[in-house]
Amino acid sequence: MASLASIADAVLRLRVTDHPSVFCEHYAGTADGPCLPFGFEMGPFVVEAEYLRFHCPERTARLTQTLDYFHGMRASLTESHVVFRWERGNKFGDGEKRLLSQVCLQMGFPMEDDELPFYLSGESRELSDNYPELLVMRDIVFMFKGTAGRGFPESKHCSARLL
Numbered sequence: 001m002a003s004l005a006s007i008a009d010a011v012l013r014l015r016v017t018d019h020p021s022v023f024c025e026h027y028a029g030t031a032d033g034p035c036l037p038f039g040f041e042m043g044p045f046v047v048e049a050e051y052l053r054f055h056c057p058e059r060t061a062r063l064t065q066t067l068d069y070f071h072g073m074r075a076s077l078t079e080s081h082v083v084f085r086w087e088r089g090n091k092f093g094d095g096e097k098r099l100l101s102q103v104c105l106q107m108g109f110p111m112e113d114d115e116l117p118f119y120l121s122g123e124s125r126e127l128s129d130n131y132p133e134l135l136v137m138r139d140i141v142f143m144f145k146g147t148a149g150r151g152f153p154e155s156k157h158c159s160a161r162l163l
Contacts, residue, residue: 012133037081039081040141044087103127
């Protein structure tokens with residue numbers, strides 16, 4: 001999953017000329033205006049990787065490349081631009097809020113603080129219908145972080161929008 005997560009992250013950062021995605025531009029930090037890149041941390045996988053044993057050199061090389069990619073990516077991020085920190089709890093983080101606010105501001109979508117978490121969960125479909133890569137990336141990172149190390153902290157409350 002670590003290799004898949006690094007490839008997905010790199011694909012979101014590619015510069016597209018024919019029909020660029022506003023979400024990808026903001027994620028990569030290439031959108032117009034003062035914009036910094038966003039990204040995610042490896043979480044408990046960094047510790048787990050120290051104890052992995054591979055019997056073929058190709059897998060060891062792939063692990064090293066993946067760790068190097070994320071180390072370099074994390075070094076280029078500011079603390080306020082780190083997203084998907086679910087290993088720290090099931091709260092909607094400041095990084096997610098900043099990323100989605102920027103996209104909503106540029107595209108004219110409602111950006112109230114109460115509404116932003118529902119864009120990420122998919123309950124409000126405005127962003128996910130226009131930028132399906134948002135939910136795909138969310139799911140890839142969720143699976144990566146959920147299968148690495150000790151996974152996520154125990155969740156006491158996980159439900160859809162309360163009516």
